[in-house]
Amino acid sequence: MSHDNKRFVARDRDWHPPAYAPGYKTSVPRSPQQALVSMQQPTVSELTGPDFSHLRMGPHDNDLLMNFSQGEGLPQGERIIMHGRVVDQFGKPVPHTLVEMWQANAGGRYRHKKDAYLAPLDPHFGGVGRCLTDDQGGYRFRTIKPGPYPWPNDVNSWRPAHIHVSVTGPSISTRLITQMYFEGDPLIPLCPIVHTLSDPEAVDTMIGRLDMAHSKPMDCLAYRFDIVVRGELQTYFENQ
Numbered sequence: 567m568s569h570d571n572k573r574f575v576a577r578d579r580d581w582h583p584p585a586y587a588p589g590y591k592t593s594v595p596r597s598p599q600q601a602l603v604s605m606q607q608p609t610v611s612e613l614t615g616p617d618f619s620h621l622r623m624g625p626h627d628n629d630l631l632m633n634f635s636q637g638e639g640l641p642q643g644e645r646i647i648m649h650g651r652v653v654d655q656f657g658k659p660v661p662h663t664l665v666e667m668w669q670a671n672a673g674g675r676y677r678h679k680k681d682a683y684l685a686p687l688d689p690h691f692g693g694v695g696r697c698l699t700d701d702q703g704g705y706r707f708r709t710i711k712p713g714p715y716p717w718p719n720d721v722n723s724w725r726p727a728h729i730h731v732s733v734t735g736p737s738i739s740t741r742l743i744t745q746m747y748f749e750g751d752p753l754i755p756l757c758p759i760v761h762t763l764s765d766p767e768a769v770d771t772m773i774g775r776l777d778m779a780h781s782k783p784m785d786c787l788a789y790r791f792d793i794v795v796r797g798e799l800q801t802y803f804e805n806q
């Protein structure tokens with residue numbers, strides 16, 4: 567298929583959270599103040615890029631147990647594997663695309679100069695990782711389970727444990743930034759950010775499932791998180 571006729575299915579605005587969600591206070595100043603302008607024609611760079619083949623991945627880029635301390639010491643917390651597949655909405659694997667993730671440490675603290683939460687930094691944990699999906703769209707990280715943390719929204723708002731994820735997909739225009747929550751976390755139904763999703767099934771798609779089959783005995787539990795990005799519109803031929 568040439569890039570000229572490559573088109574992607576429009577994002578379903580009923581499924582994704584609205585930009586303006588007053589229960590999530592910072593969405594109010596960040597949401598558009600004027601009517602959106604529809605860009606009917608994607609630009610060439612949106613359709614042809616990105617190409618990640620030039621990326622040189624380090625040996626520990628997807629291993630947060632090692633990539634900050636370079637093996638000098640291990641981080642505090644529950645050792646976990648986070649893995650899954652990146653597929654489009656029609657179930658087609660998205661190979662060789664970039665998956666980036668970032669997270670708080672086991673105490674719920676980010677290694678970010680603006681994070682002033684009481685929980686201490688972990689000298690052996692940075693909190694960022696990346697990898698490229700394999701031929702079947704599979705990805706895998708080794709890390710620790712992040713802790714929940716408080717944030718200024720309501721009087722007493724706490725984020726459920728979560729890992730932030732950015733996945734590009736087959737085109738710049740399919741990029742998705744999302745979060746993985748952990749199955750069984752009682753903070754999920756209390757979270758004002760989770761509440762911006764109106765459909766409980768949409769919330770379900772953001773929950774990583776405990777996956778004992780991929781855990782490592784005496785080493786790591788595993789959580790499975792499949793990520794779905796927008797798909798390409800089907801090309802119809804004259805004889806169909």
Ligand SMILES: [Fe+2]
Nearest residue numbers: 670725728730
């Ligand atoms: Fe976060």
